[in-house]
Amino acid sequence: MAETKHDLKEQVRELIYNTCIHLDDHQWEHWHDNCADNFNYAIRAFSPEVQADIKYHGGDKEYMQSITSMLSKHNSDQSPLRRHCTVYRVEVAADGRSAAAISSLAVYQTQLDGINSHVDAGTTSVFLVGRYNDKFIIDGDSIKFEDREVRLDTRRLDKGTHWPI
Amino acid sequence: MMSSRNHDQWNATPDLQQGEWVDSKIYSDEEIFEDELKKIWSKTWIPVCHESELKEAYSFRTMTIAREPVIVVRGKDMVVRAFLNVCPHRGNMIERRPSGNYKRGTPSGTPKTMTCMFHAWSFDMKGKCVNISRKAEGYQDRLNESQVGLRELKCEVYFGGFVWVSLNDDIGITVEEFAAGSLDVLAPSLNEEPLEVFHYHKAIIPCNYKLWHDTNCEFYHDYLHYHNRITGFNEAYFARKNSGFDGGHINVGSFEVQYDNYEGSHSREELSFPHLPPNHWYMIDMFPGVNFNLRGSALRCDLMTPLGPNSVMIEFRGLGLASDSKKDRQTRIDHHNSIWGPFGRNLHEDLLAVTGQGSSMHPMAESRKILHGRHENETIHDENGMRHYYEEWGKLLNRSPSNPDETFKPYPAFKEQEAQRAAAAGK
Numbered sequence A: 001m002a003e004t005k006h007d008l009k010e011q012v013r014e015l016i017y018n019t020c021i022h023l024d025d026h027q028w029e030h031w032h033d034n035c036a037d038n039f040n041y042a043i044r045a046f047s048p049e050v051q052a053d054i055k056y057h058g059g060d061k062e063y064m065q066s067i068t069s070m071l072s073k074h075n076s077d078q079s080p081l082r083r084h085c086t087v088y089r090v091e092v093a094a095d096g097r098s099a100a101a102i103s104s105l106a107v108y109q110t111q112l113d114g115i116n117s118h119v120d121a122g123t124t125s126v127f128l129v130g131r132y133n134d135k136f137i138i139d140g141d142s143i144k145f146e147d148r149e150v151r152l153d154t155r156r157l158d159k160g161t162h163w164p165i
Numbered sequence B: 001m002m003s004s005r006n007h008d009q010w011n012a013t014p015d016l017q018q019g020e021w022v023d024s025k026i027y028s029d030e031e032i033f034e035d036e037l038k039k040i041w042s043k044t045w046i047p048v049c050h051e052s053e054l055k056e057a058y059s060f061r062t063m064t065i066a067r068e069p070v071i072v073v074r075g076k077d078m079v080v081r082a083f084l085n086v087c088p089h090r091g092n093m094i095e096r097r098p099s100g101n102y103k104r105g106t107p108s109g110t111p112k113t114m115t116c117m118f119h120a121w122s123f124d125m126k127g128k129c130v131n132i133s134r135k136a137e138g139y140q141d142r143l144n145e146s147q148v149g150l151r152e153l154k155c156e157v158y159f160g161g162f163v164w165v166s167l168n169d170d171i172g173i174t175v176e177e178f179a180a181g182s183l184d185v186l187a188p189s190l191n192e193e194p195l196e197v198f199h200y201h202k203a204i205i206p207c208n209y210k211l212w213h214d215t216n217c218e219f220y221h222d223y224l225h226y227h228n229r230i231t232g233f234n235e236a237y238f239a240r241k242n243s244g245f246d247g248g249h250i251n252v253g254s255f256e257v258q259y260d261n262y263e264g265s266h267s268r269e270e271l272s273f274p275h276l277p278p279n280h281w282y283m284i285d286m287f288p289g290v291n292f293n294l295r296g297s298a299l300r301c302d303l304m305t306p307l308g309p310n311s312v313m314i315e316f317r318g319l320g321l322a323s324d325s326k327k328d329r330q331t332r333i334d335h336h337n338s339i340w341g342p343f344g345r346n347l348h349e350d351l352l353a354v355t356g357q358g359s360s361m362h363p364m365a366e367s368r369k370i371l372h373g374r375h376e377n378e379t380i381h382d383e384n385g386m387r388h389y390y391e392e393w394g395k396l397l398n399r400s401p402s403n404p405d406e407t408f409k410p411y412p413a414f415k416e417q418e419a420q421r422a423a424a425a426g427k
Helices: A004-026 A028-033 A061-071 B009-010 B030-041 B135-139 B175-179 B187-190 B210-218 B220-223 B226-231 B326-340 B345-360 B385-398 B414-424
Strands: A035-046 A052-060 A081-092 A098-110 A124-139 A143-150 B019-025 B047-052 B059-066 B068-074 B078-084 B099-101 B129-132 B152-158 B162-166 B195-205 B242-245 B249-252 B283-284 B288-295 B298-308 B313-320 B369-371
Touching: A004 A028, A004 A081, A004 A098, A004 A124, A028 A035, A028 A061, A035 A061, A035 B195, A052 A061, A052 B195, A052 B326, A081 A124, A098 A143, A143 B078, B030 B298, B030 B385, B047 B059, B047 B068, B047 B195, B047 B298, B059 B298, B068 B162, B078 B162, B129 B175, B152 B175, B195 B326, B195 B345, B210 B283, B210 B288, B210 B298, B210 B313, B210 B345, B210 B385, B220 B226, B220 B345, B226 B345, B249 B385, B288 B326, B298 B326, B313 B326, B326 B345
Parallel strands: A035 A143
Antiparallel strands: A035 A052, A081 A098, A098 A124, A124 A143, B019 B369, B047 B162, B059 B068, B059 B099, B068 B078, B078 B152, B152 B162, B195 B313, B242 B249, B249 B283, B283 B288, B288 B298, B298 B313
């Protein structure tokens, strides 16, 4: 039985929210599993300083897999990042084979070893705010990310991070 | 045999030669910081942006040098000029936006003028006052526009289109003279054709600005970077020369980076800069806090604005060729971001390290001896770059870097120091 648009919208929402948990908890493989083979990821922001759209990070599925697989080799700020995400809009194509969603995003960082652990560990601050602009491929029961743009409002990222947002 | 040390041992003068250590007070002391703003940052050439950020007539960029607000504008004649971003009337900051174009008017001002929103005094792109609101009613014939122009600053466009500004009217040297040959190694690559900024982001880091410059000046910290160890660390890497130039500038020679040694990464030989062999990597560190870093396909430039003894804003730019095809530009961006973006492999690691230094060398911290004593024939892991920088720093402030409460004494050459040391030891 064909899924109703309402059902598909719910499934898209559920996928976005579950992906937040995967990313929060560094379940990178689960995240990659939910991405189509032609998946593309980008973090972007408009810079009013140089009047240009700036791509900060990103690549295809293979690149993002290599990024996450190499994390243990790098020195990273291990301060946890937690997402608060609200899916604002989901639109399913008329043929039911693709969808797009816009979600509002805030990412909080709770200090662990980023500055001075004795003093700062446990302190939570806003790391960034922005939006997820997502596109999905729907194939029967399967819904996968085809494209994720993390569109940042925050442009002062200070130390930055090695982790995908 | 001594292993860990007690307080006196910890604070003892290191058994090293002059210049081979500095007192951490130079990274944390408020008085020294103020001295630096006055005697260094207010006196020298500082690159503030790139000309590609001012493409059209009437475009502007704003910035700060030594706490002074600065505006850079491109005039109708396409000349780039710099002014204090301060209205001569009541001292308001004239322009609050980071960038824009004056072809359009502002709520208080007419098009093609810089207008102070406070009382609508207006200035043209050459800094001449063109409007004093209700002048005759208020000033009668006691004051006119010719007496209240903007404060113009020394400004040059030099080295691949970077815009350099000096607050010092009496600087007396050009940027080329100031660079003292340190830029020559990259001049053919950067001057061949126009460049364009494709990346900008900024960070405010709780550490002294010199700690970031030190990190850019020494490569011994490649132990911090898995990427650099796996793509470098061979004979050619360890042979890279670290060369000093007059004025405290240095540059670091090149070698061929083995990008494909990093899992998931590929050689960058498909795309380079003019006259730069594929996959090569040069670095220039200019006094007092500028870095040009060319890795084959992407040029990075770090510009620093010191905010306090324990706070610095770093602006990171990535540049390619203005003539890039869409595909080449994207390749440069991806190469740049993989290590140098805010989510890149190396930049995050560098910033974590200097944040840690800032945490242990804050203004109220006990002074520490910071070692700059590695000698490896002025190659990549030699710390001569930092020694060279602090010799210039000591001269300009007339403070000894290893004891900043004492006056500066010129560093004898290392060989002379070694001879003195041997003589003292009776060898």
